[in-house]
Amino acid sequence: MMRTVALLFYLLMPVLTVLGENRFPQPQFESGYSMPAISVPAPRVASWELLDVLVLGGALSLAAWLILKKRSRRGVFLLTVFSLLYFGFWRKGCVCSIGGIQNVAAWLSGNEAVLPLSVAAFFILPLVFALFFGRVFCAAVCPLGAIQEMMILFPKRLPRPVSLALGMVPVVYLGLAVLLAATGSAFIICRHDPFVPIFRLGGELSVLLAGVFLLLVGIVVARPFCRFLCPYGVLLNWASRLSKWHATITPDECVKCRLCERACPFDAIRVPVASLVSESRGIGVRRMKWLLLLLVFLTGIGLWTGSRLEGVLAPINSKVKLDQVLRSNHPAVEKKYALELEAFRSGGRNPQVLRAEAEAVRRQFRVGGACLGGFLGFVFGMSMVGVSIRRSRDAYEPDRGECLSCARCFRSCPKEQKRLKP
Amino acid sequence: MSELKVTGVVQSRREFLRNFLRGVLLVGLAGMGARVMLGRRCQSAGDFDRQKLCKGCPDVAFCPSAVLSVGRKVWQLDPSKCTQCGRCATHCVLQSSAVKCVHRPAQCGYCRLCFGFFQPGATTLNSAAENQICPTGAIRRKFIEEPYYEYTIDESLCIGCGRCVKGCSAFGNGSLVLQVRHDRCVNCNECSIARDCPSDAFRQIPATTPYRLKAGTESSAS
Structure with a gap:
């Protein structure tokens, strides 16, 4: 009998899956049995998301204060550790500003009707801060930057043409991500986020390996994801060029002592260029x-x-x-x-x-x-x-676009030393 | 002297351009924020009412008790679209999938021969491992009274493969369904199961009504 049933099962399966509701009547129990209730665990309460946004705003403000006012690398580093723990390992790297690009693209194209408020805040806030203070988000708030920040052990400089060429990769990534999100096809930034599998301690193996590879590369090439892959970094780069109060290497006037020249692991310090241009107009x-x-x-x-x-x-x-x-x-x-x-x-x-x-x-x-x-x-x-374009420059300055405002170079300036120990 | 003046003019021109562009971008971002704020819709006022949160505000943009929860969404799958392909078990970013089988007792026939419990080729109707359709033995079968048996799911063992769901919807009442369990789901920006779901059963639905368990209403909810 079982075999016949089994045969029927295999034969009718594709047909019957479509139907399949209430073939058997509700039993009438006589033993006083009562049906158990279905447990429906609720999602994370909304107030946690409000907390995320508040922490983001607080961390951004603190970072801006530490970098521009306090000029403290130690403070920036401690905030980086906090962001890695909170946004990375506690919140599992989701939702992040980088992925938020896609939600915004999908929302603007009309493919998604609603843009959650927390996602909008994560997308807008770091940009607003960049417009005023530079890339303080990259410096100490972004968990993806934070995990790479821990790996900068023996930073080496890349030849300028190489870093310029690699710097075009994020633009392509940004463009593709926006196109694919706006057409409702895929969220490639989330899919290929190399550090989220590390935060979650699980995920696709290939992506996890890519993350580990990037961390290893990051030992010699400082923060490779941020500089040569991150699509949100492109937007922050552009916004930071317009920043109102960007961090400066020296707290005073530059004496061109060249001591800060090698202080930047990201190659973002620009050397002075003579104002008198030798070529004719x-x-x-x-x-x-x-x-x-x-x-x-x-x-x-x-x-x-x-x-x-x-x-x-x-x-x-x-x-x-x-x-x-x-x-x-x-x-x-x-x-x-x-x-x-x-x-x-x-x-x-x-x-x-x-x-x-x-x-x-x-x-x-x-x-x-x-x-x-x-x-x-x-x-x-x-x-x-x-x-x-040859632009005259009469001091050592951070490149406003590329500078991650990490505050490393401050200490190398003799005037800063004097400021700290008068 | 004249040279200094020229650099001064260049600097201020650049500064002016910078200020202008910054202003434009700030206005744009603020406009976007305002549109997000005003464009929210209260999807389930009734649900708020039940939680004694809704004070009947005239405008959802200024809802004090649910600043962020309005318009908040979570991933869920529509059981009426689900074809039990088995990818829920393998494609979740979590080690053990956030999708689990959920049993709806109100739809259950309490059958002795349950196709959500027994392997199609089972020789005897007892709960020996080789007779069970569940690869991890996550379904418990308990005798209630002749001829009824109660089935419950041990979620710590369930991997969300959907084999029992397939059996139950093929021959039974369809009381077993796959659902995203929100105590486990980390609510990824793009759900990796949704991305590879062959029947396009995953949707982001309002977080205030995060499950699709009522029989017959699943399809109308989409």
């Missing part, structure tokens, strides 16, 4: 003309290439992928996506409707891809213009 103007032409050319190339990326990028979207699989009629492909196909067929969805939805997503990718390409071309061009 005509050469400078001609070079600028060529650079602006190059800027327009790169943007155009980007627009053209980006609009052609749809074939590569669109299948990341599950709807486009499923439509492709349905149309492929290839046994190997169908085997690989057997679960998806089974779910699609048992759900009784219409392939024509899916086709239309997938086509709408593809259209978004064509337009979005062109925007992405144009944006990248423009940023590359602008960075080339930036390197080629």
